[in-house]
Amino acid sequence: MSKESKEIDQYTASVLQNGISRRTFLTRAAVGSSGLAFASLGMGSASAAPIQVGTEYGEIGGATLGFLPKPKPIADKDIATTQTFDVVVVGAGASGVPAALSARESGASVACLQKQAIPVSQGNTGSGIDLKNSDKSAIESLVSRLMADNAHRSHPGLLRQWAYNSGEAVNWVIDRVKQGGGQIVDQGTKPQHGIRGIADEGDRLNFVTSFCGPKPYTTGDAIRALAKTAEKAGVKFFFNTPAQQLIQDESGKVIGVIAQTRDGKYHKYLAKKGVILSSGDYQNNKAMCDFFIPELKNFERKQMDRTGDGFAMAYWAGGVIEPVGHTKMLHDFDAGPASMCDMPFLAVNRKGERFVNEKVEMSLMNNYLKDEQNAGHYSQVFDSDYMTQAKDWPGHLYSPEELKVYMPEEPGEKKGVYPSLTNTYSANTLEELAVKLECDPKTFVANVNRYNELCKKGKDEDFGKPASKMVPVLKPPFYGIHRRMRVSTICSGILVNENHQVLDADGKEIPGLFIVGNLGAGFYGGVDYPLTVFGLSLGRCYTFGYLAGKYVAKL
Amino acid sequence: MGIQLNEQWNNTMKNLTIMLSLVLSIFAGSALAKDTVLLDQTHAAKGVKCASCHGKEDRQAVPMLKCVQCHNTEKLAAKTADVKPVNPHNNRHFATETDCAKCHHVHQKSENLCVSCHPRFDLVTP
Numbered sequence: 001m002s003k004e005s006k007e008i009d010q011y012t013a014s015v016l017q018n019g020i021s022r023r024t025f026l027t028r029a030a031v032g033s034s035g036l037a038f039a040s041l042g043m044g045s046a047s048a049a050p051i052q053v054g055t056e057y058g059e060i061g062g063a064t065l066g067f068l069p070k071p072k073p074i075a076d077k078d079i080a081t082t083q084t085f086d087v088v089v090v091g092a093g094a095s096g097v098p099a100a101l102s103a104r105e106s107g108a109s110v111a112c113l114q115k116q117a118i119p120v121s122q123g124n125t126g127s128g129i130d131l132k133n134s135d136k137s138a139i140e141s142l143v144s145r146l147m148a149d150n151a152h153r154s155h156p157g158l159l160r161q162w163a164y165n166s167g168e169a170v171n172w173v174i175d176r177v178k179q180g181g182g183q184i185v186d187q188g189t190k191p192q193h194g195i196r197g198i199a200d201e202g203d204r205l206n207f208v209t210s211f212c213g214p215k216p217y218t219t220g221d222a223i224r225a226l227a228k229t230a231e232k233a234g235v236k237f238f239f240n241t242p243a244q245q246l247i248q249d250e251s252g253k254v255i256g257v258i259a260q261t262r263d264g265k266y267h268k269y270l271a272k273k274g275v276i277l278s279s280g281d282y283q284n285n286k287a288m289c290d291f292f293i294p295e296l297k298n299f300e301r302k303q304m305d306r307t308g309d310g311f312a313m314a315y316w317a318g319g320v321i322e323p324v325g326h327t328k329m330l331h332d333f334d335a336g337p338a339s340m341c342d343m344p345f346l347a348v349n350r351k352g353e354r355f356v357n358e359k360v361e362m363s364l365m366n367n368y369l370k371d372e373q374n375a376g377h378y379s380q381v382f383d384s385d386y387m388t389q390a391k392d393w394p395g396h397l398y399s400p401e402e403l404k405v406y407m408p409e410e411p412g413e414k415k416g417v418y419p420s421l422t423n424t425y426s427a428n429t430l431e432e433l434a435v436k437l438e439c440d441p442k443t444f445v446a447n448v449n450r451y452n453e454l455c456k457k458g459k460d461e462d463f464g465k466p467a468s469k470m471v472p473v474l475k476p477p478f479y480g481i482h483r484r485m486r487v488s489t490i491c492s493g494i495l496v497n498e499n500h501q502v503l504d505a506d507g508k509e510i511p512g513l514f515i516v517g518n519l520g521a522g523f524y525g526g527v528d529y530p531l532t533v534f535g536l537s538l539g540r541c542y543t544f545g546y547l548a549g550k551y552v553a554k555l
Numbered sequence: 556m557g558i559q560l561n562e563q564w565n566n567t568m569k570n571l572t573i574m575l576s577l578v579l580s581i582f583a584g585s586a587l588a589k590d591t592v593l594l595d596q597t598h599a600a601k602g603v604k605c606a607s608c609h610g611k612e613d614r615q616a617v618p619m620l621k622c623v624q625c626h627n628t629e630k631l632a633a634k635t636a637d638v639k640p641v642n643p644h645n646n647r648h649f650a651t652e653t654d655c656a657k658c659h660h661v662h663q664k665s666e667n668l669c670v671s672c673h674p675r676f677d678l679v680t681p
């Protein structure tokens with residue numbers, strides 16, 4: 001692609017102006033007085049500012065960013081081994097393993113460096129569009145809807161790339177995971193409740209929804225099966241080998257990676273065609289979180305070792321980080337049935353107070369629970385009439401018998417759940433339920449009584465929930481699902497183009513450097529990750545890994 | 556990243572000197588209940604010297620690699636396979652290679668990595 005001649009799109013232009021790069025300051029100064037000349041930003045303007053001697057950290061507006069340490073020079077004599085491949089993939093997760101296998105299948109020799117002892121990823125559902133059974137107008141309506149979900153802050157080109165390639169990519173992942181002995185099925189369009197009403201009447205919109213499960217089996221297990229397929233195909237994995245820095249030649253081309261093994265030794269992995277970074281998010285890097293999403297302070301994390309290593313590596317190679325206001329994902333599908341998480345039952349916070357119009361979806365609840373005491377905790381509360389009273393609500397109800405697998409107090413083996421993360425209780429009195437939900441009983445009972453009063457009145461004078469959803473909590477046994485919103489992932493990253501190639505602060509491709517997965521920018525942009533398409537995140541990781549692997553192998 | 560590791564290392568070295576006196580005082584009061592016994596005592600009792608972990612010359616930080624020179628992770632995982640509620644030495648996140656230091660401390664009270672995310676995994680770590 002000849003980038004020079006192509007006008008830069010709005011999204012890319014905005015990140016170039018507002019993002020964080022080694023020449024943020026220069027860009028700002030240049031753009032500041034002359035107005036916003038989007039197209040001209042793509043022209044070869046000033047080159048990246050040289051790294052100043054003595055500068056050890058990234059900067060923005062003169063402020064030092066301690067989470068972007070400049071790589072210390074590692075002398076050749078300190079390199080224990082050097083190996084050469086066509087493609088080097090950094091990170092064996094949901095996007096990295098597909099990227100490695102896909103590059104290998106396109107004929108490249110591939111190394112995959114992994115920080116942890118095994119391939120690691122999370123989740124169950126990863127989705128794509130069944131292109132053959134969808135109408136183009138419907139697909140475009142979905143792209144438009146996702147733009148809106150993303151507060152119009154994402155790159156439509158990247159959304160389309162997912163939309164028009166994901167069916168093929170997800171089917172490929174399903175097949176290759178099966179070859180490795182993994183548990184994965186295509187659930188089709190059925191689980192996609194969130195897409196109703198997006199396509200025009202009569203327009204078709206269908207999905208390939210891969211599901212790795214049932215729990216406790218996860219995408220992590222499936223990615224390990226996929227890695228088996230990849231290993232058989234000839235991908236070389238290096239575990240317990242975190243990448244530390246990128247190697248660039250004088251022209252700035254990325255030609256390899258330096259990684260460190262547990263014995264402290266450094267190793268060089270040279271890449272003839274390109275390096276694909278797929279090292280995931282930065283949820284475990286406190287300074288970075290405090291900078292990009294300060295409101296995450298009081299929330300617990302769901303992952304480990306996600307310290308944003310790829311951010312520092314790409315930044316020092318000249319890449320641009322999306323500006324402050326990154327997109328977060330905080331969910332709990334495990335305390336109780338996932339299919340009941342958006343049902344507008346009475347909800348109380350950790351103290352036992354009603355705090356919101358319960359029509360707010362679970363995936364957005366974190367915004368009401370940011371303080372230190374609540375720290376993401378709330379409980380859904382209902383009484384024994386719920387099967388009739390909520391039968392037409394969004395989702396799918398579990399009967400009292402079915403609910404038992406989510407109840408830690410119930411004896412017996414629990415199937416289809418993560419036993420240690422279930423958190424559903426029943427009790428014969430409200431006081432007793434309050435204790436099980438870790439709320440103050442007095443506050444809890446007072447709030448339930450107030451809610452029941454409003455239900456009787458048929459008017460939610462406190463939070464404005466529609467009368468049809470005001471069902472009282474009167475008849476024992478009472479039920480409570482205590483959900484904990486924790487950080488699943490952060491999904492904003494480094495600016496890339498539609499080939500997943502990293503762009504520098506001039507909007508020019510950095511030769512040899514590619515990014516897939518949550519480390520890549522441009523796919524989200526809202527305050528929270530949208531749940532319109534269930535499994536969009538993994539679907540995007542699989543798709544972009546699949547595409548980037550092929551693309552880099554063919555360079 | 557390189558620099559962060561380096562900083563950790565420097566801090567550890569600083570602490571090494573600061574803490575030395577504390578460590579020795581712990582050794583002095585050795586009549587402690589079993590569950591408060593620290594791993595430095597357990598090791599000393601089995602004849603493991605300071606140098607076996609910290610090295611002979613300038614006292615070095617002790618990475619996981621040191622622990623696994625004496626403790627085979629596969630065997631360890633098999634040994635604790637039936638520990639309830641969960642085997643700490645073989646899990647879905649790190650298989651048998653969870654960094655020992657995420658749970659075991661040698662001169663301080665050990666902790667339980669798992670409980671922060673799995674409130675019912677109430678392991679007691681020696």
Ligand SMILES: Cc1cc2nc3c(=O)[nH]c(=O)nc-3n(C[C@H](O)[C@H](O)[C@H](O)COP(=O)(O)OP(=O)(O)OC[C@H]3O[C@@H](n4cnc5c(N)ncnc54)[C@H](O)[C@@H]3O)c2cc1C
Pocket residue numbers: 090091092093094095096113114115116119120121122123124125126127241242243244278279280281302303305306307309310487488489516517518519534535536537538539541
């Ligand atoms: C509990 C949970 C449930 C989820 N459920 C779903 C779901 O059902 N559907 C969905 O779409 N999304 C889900 N998600 C989100 C989804 O898991 C992530 O968006 C996705 O895994 C991101 O993939 P990735 O390839 O970017 O990063 P990851 O899958 O996190 O992989 C990154 C890998 O890079 C490695 N790494 C890090 N640093 C380095 C380094 N320096 N050198 C080498 N390797 C490194 C890490 O060890 C890791 O294995 C869930 C997330 C969580 C936590």
